[in-house]
Amino acid sequence: MVSTLALYVPVLLGMVADWSRFPSQSHGFAVPAIAAYLIWMRRGPIASAAPDGSRATVAAGVAALIAALGALVIGSLAGETFLARASLPVALLGVALFVGGPGVLRHAWIGLAYLFFMVPLPYLTLKTLTYQSRLFDASATAAALRALGVPVLQDGVMLHLANMTLEVADECSSVPAIAALIALGVAYAQLHPRPTRVKVALALSAAPLGLAANILRLILTSLAAYALGPIALGNVIHRFGGTTVFLATILLLLLVDRVLTPTGPARTRGAARARG
Amino acid sequence: MRARLLAVLALLVLAAGAIVLTPRVRECPRAAPLDGLSTILAGWTDADGIPDEALPVDPSEVAAVRRTYRSGPRVAWISVALFTRQDDPQRRASINRIYAEQDVSRVERATLPAAGARPNAVVVSRRDRRVVVAYWYQIAGRTYASETRFRLALMREILLARRGDSLLARVAVPVAPDGIAASLASAAELAAALRLALVGTPGC
Numbered sequence: 001m002v003s004t005l006a007l008y009v010p011v012l013l014g015m016v017a018d019w020s021r022f023p024s025q026s027h028g029f030a031v032p033a034i035a036a037y038l039i040w041m042r043r044g045p046i047a048s049a050a051p052d053g054s055r056a057t058v059a060a061g062v063a064a065l066i067a068a069l070g071a072l073v074i075g076s077l078a079g080e081t082f083l084a085r086a087s088l089p090v091a092l093l094g095v096a097l098f099v100g101g102p103g104v105l106r107h108a109w110i111g112l113a114y115l116f117f118m119v120p121l122p123y124l125t126l127k128t129l130t131y132q133s134r135l136f137d138a139s140a141t142a143a144a145l146r147a148l149g150v151p152v153l154q155d156g157v158m159l160h161l162a163n164m165t166l167e168v169a170d171e172c173s174s175v176p177a178i179a180a181l182i183a184l185g186v187a188y189a190q191l192h193p194r195p196t197r198v199k200v201a202l203a204l205s206a207a208p209l210g211l212a213a214n215i216l217r218l219i220l221t222s223l224a225a226y227a228l229g230p231i232a233l234g235n236v237i238h239r240f241g242g243t244t245v246f247l248a249t250i251l252l253l254l255l256v257d258r259v260l261t262p263t264g265p266a267r268t269r270g271a272a273r274a275r276g
Numbered sequence: 277m278r279a280r281l282l283a284v285l286a287l288l289v290l291a292a293g294a295i296v297l298t299p300r301v302r303e304c305p306r307a308a309p310l311d312g313l314s315t316i317l318a319g320w321t322d323a324d325g326i327p328d329e330a331l332p333v334d335p336s337e338v339a340a341v342r343r344t345y346r347s348g349p350r351v352a353w354i355s356v357a358l359f360t361r362q363d364d365p366q367r368r369a370s371i372n373r374i375y376a377e378q379d380v381s382r383v384e385r386a387t388l389p390a391a392g393a394r395p396n397a398v399v400v401s402r403r404d405r406r407v408v409v410a411y412w413y414q415i416a417g418r419t420y421a422s423e424t425r426f427r428l429a430l431m432r433e434i435l436l437a438r439r440g441d442s443l444l445a446r447v448a449v450p451v452a453p454d455g456i457a458a459s460l461a462s463a464a465e466l467a468a469a470l471r472l473a474l475v476g477t478p479g480c
């Protein structure tokens with residue numbers, strides 16, 4: 001594992017630079033720590049897993065490692081950073097399977113696969129998604145404002161209010177936060193023993209909850225701008241948009257968890273089953 | 277276990293060797309003869325210079341020709357830029373600088389009324405102005421409208437030929453008050469002429 005990580009030092013340094021430069025990627029700093037914690041939580045079963053020397057296991061592990069290293073070489077030589085970066089979790093999964101066997105992989109995979117969340121999406125994909133999200137966010141905000149009796153004219157990503165024009169800019173869109181929120185949902189789902197269906201539901205609900213939280217933030221900002229003018233754009237909700245959405249999503253996740261997870265003895269039994 | 281760890285180490289050394297020992301991508305030996313681009317394209321005649329806000333300048337471009345072409349009352353702007361050593365992501369043509377993005381309210385995909393291979397086309401709405409922008413990439417005489425196909429072709433070129441040069445060609449036509457159809461037709465006409473003129477321009 002250590003020698004694999006050593007080979008990836010230039011790739012990791014590039015990712016750290018991106019996490020530092022782009023606030024929407026800054027959750028990358030937390031991902032390795034959470035991944036390490038997820039593996040640490042399962043250190044007992046991982047240490048006691050019996051090694052498996054079957055030919056199929058060896059072949060699958062080597063194939064995964066070779067594919068990952070091939071992607072690293074191609075990505076490094078051609079400057080395709082996403083390819084090189086995304087190969088790291090695959091390489092670690094391959095090493096875990098090849099060296100430790102399926103017993104180790106069964107317990108370690110969630111922590112290793114979690115590292116995918118630290119890899120920024122390809123910029124081309126991110127840009128396309130972000131623009132579509134801006135249009136959607138602007139349309140949803142305009143519809144909500146009309147329903148609340150606020151006169152608004154939507155022109156693409158621009159919202160023309162009676163007293164000023166607002167732009168749903170790149171940093172206002174939901175997409176940059178989605179990756180962080182999905183990572184948050186998956187981590188949250190893994191932190192406590194829960195039935196698998198609840199874990200899956202929590203992981204899947206983080207993105208739509210984040211989207212809803214961001215649209216709510218845009219609506220509140222637009223209402224404040226309509227009522228108070230440009231001074232409203234300096235408010236806490238708008239200026240600390242990412243933090244606001246993050247906190248709102250955590251609250252919504254807790255709510256979903258509360259609704260989905262049975263309480264009392266049933267909750268305990270479910271937790272016990274999940275632990276077993 | 278020990279044998280497997282050694283096998284992993286051997287694979288890692290092989291990968292590191294492939295990355296370190298592969299020859300570097302060659303720098304473009306000379307700027308492309310872009311200035312040789314014809315000053316008359318399908319009846320359009322040129323005058324140097326275009327407003328940056330119509331077709332933004334990319335700081336990564338190594339050489340470029342930027343011109344205003346006119347045909348009667350019609351006006352269009354073209355830009356052909358050379359990018360080299362694109363194994364370095366910092367030296368690639370930025371997708372954020374293909375058309376103006378500041379204060380833009382809407383970017384809509386459009387289809388040029390042309391037969392055969394069509395370039396990408398978008399209609400950019402910015403305040404009270406609209407501009408049709410057609411663009412495509414070119415690697416050694418081959419043109420690519422799709423961003424994805426271009427990136428794959430560039431990757432192949434970098435890996436196999438150790439060359440990372442390409443052209444980005446753009447045509448911008450302001451949308452006239454009488455409608456977008458005429459602007460799309462103008463963009464298609466000039467784009468077709470420009471593509472023909474660039475076929476013999478491999479870049480480096």
